[in-house]
Amino acid sequence: MPTRTATCWVSSSPRRRPRILLLHLLLPSFAVTTPSRSRPSPSSSSSRLRLRCSGDRIMVKAKAIRVHELGGPEVMRWEEVELGDPKEGEIRIKTTAIGVNFIDVYFRKGVYAAPALPFTPGREAVGVVTAVGPGLTGRKVGDVVAYAGNPMGSYAQEQILPASVAVPVPPSVDHKQAASVMLKGMTAHVLLRRVFKVESGHTVLVHAAAGGVGSLLCQWANALGATVIGTVSNEEKAAQATQDGCHHVIIYTKEDVVARVKEITSGKGVNVAYDSVGKDTYKASVECLASRGFLVSFGQSSGKPDPIPMSDLASKSLFLTRPSLMHYTATRDELLESAGEVFANVANGVLRVRVNHTYPLSEAARAHADLEGRKTSGSIVLIPDTDS
Ligand SMILES: NC(=O)c1ccc[n+]([C@@H]2O[C@H](COP(=O)([O-])OP(=O)(O)OC[C@H]3O[C@@H](n4cnc5c(N)ncnc54)[C@H](OP(=O)(O)O)[C@@H]3O)[C@@H](O)[C@H]2O)c1
Structure with a gap:
């Protein structure tokens, strides 16, 4: 995993102690190089992950696509969002590849209702675990995981997820392939093997x-x-x-x-x-x-x-x-079975994953316009920007 620079600033309260050590414990793969009492200057690269120690919480700032009003692709804005720590049962991932699916268009347009505005679209991502919630076992910092379905919010550089929706990505499947095939492949599995059993x-x-x-x-x-x-x-x-x-x-x-x-x-x-x-x-x-x-x-x-x-x-x-995929992957066993079938079929060559289109995450609007315009074939993947 590449080492990133984390910039940390700490509470000005004299009773609060700098939490550089805690950062190291939570994110051992990050080189925390700039302990400072002031916020980073606006000119500092936004590709840096920024962490703010606020009270007992570490705030992570990341960039994400946000939808403030329903409409065409142009309503998607590239903005900074603040993430808290993962709570019990949760993990935080640094996304490395994000799958674009037609369902993202339905939510952006209001065909399906998002729980609230503004929201971060997206229901499929692959990423590296950067923090785990208290007491969580079975997941550790550095794990490569993928998810598809709930929660919405994968169009982001970082995301907090319930650990129960994340599945390990086999090393033989690269991140772009995994983000192209998880939701769409599990849908194919469910449609061909469970909704109607093709023979x-x-x-x-x-x-x-x-x-x-x-x-x-x-x-x-x-x-x-x-x-x-x-x-x-x-x-x-x-x-x-x-x-x-x-x-x-x-x-x-x-x-x-x-x-x-x-x-x-x-x-x-x-x-x-x-x-x-x-x-x-x-x-x-x-x-x-x-x-x-x-x-x-x-x-x-x-x-x-x-x-x-x-x-x-x-x-x-x-x-x-x-049918809806979510109803067929509602239990952890169903999810693991479906994802397992998909990754096995990628590994054994039954499924050739067509990653036909790749866009920077900040240009998600272009990806949506092309998908709706029938200009795409195979899968579309967004890659989180490293410099923006
Ligand atoms: N129920 C579930 O759980 C579930 C899960 C995943 C996906 N889905 C559904 O599966 C479908 C495919 O999703 P996908 O992400 O893989 O997208 P996609 O099939 O790659 O893109 C849509 C394609 O549909 C065709 N199309 C026909 N009429 C269209 C129109 N009026 N507007 C846009 N496209 C039109 C186009 O192909 P041609 O140019 O060949 O016409 C277009 O390329 C979507 O309807 C999605 O909601 C459902």
């Missing part, structure tokens, strides 16, 4: 087949022996989807999805449709299903799908489910 002989339909989740879904479904049909918007994405194991790719801007699926399946339809696009695709997904097929509606990148009348399901005895 050899099944035919599956995957919308946004070249997207972050889509790319992993296609590769994994192929490895399970399914016939994979993917939909994408253009030729470039079609080429990626083919490399990712799609046996048939439909470019929906040029071809009729329902007609092509009927043709490919000789009129039978697919056993399961994985639909993350929502409003623009759910009707076609229903039409593409075989008798007793499953519509797995797990996202809404084009908007919320309209309600589906029961009678639409009756015609083919269809199943409809709207």
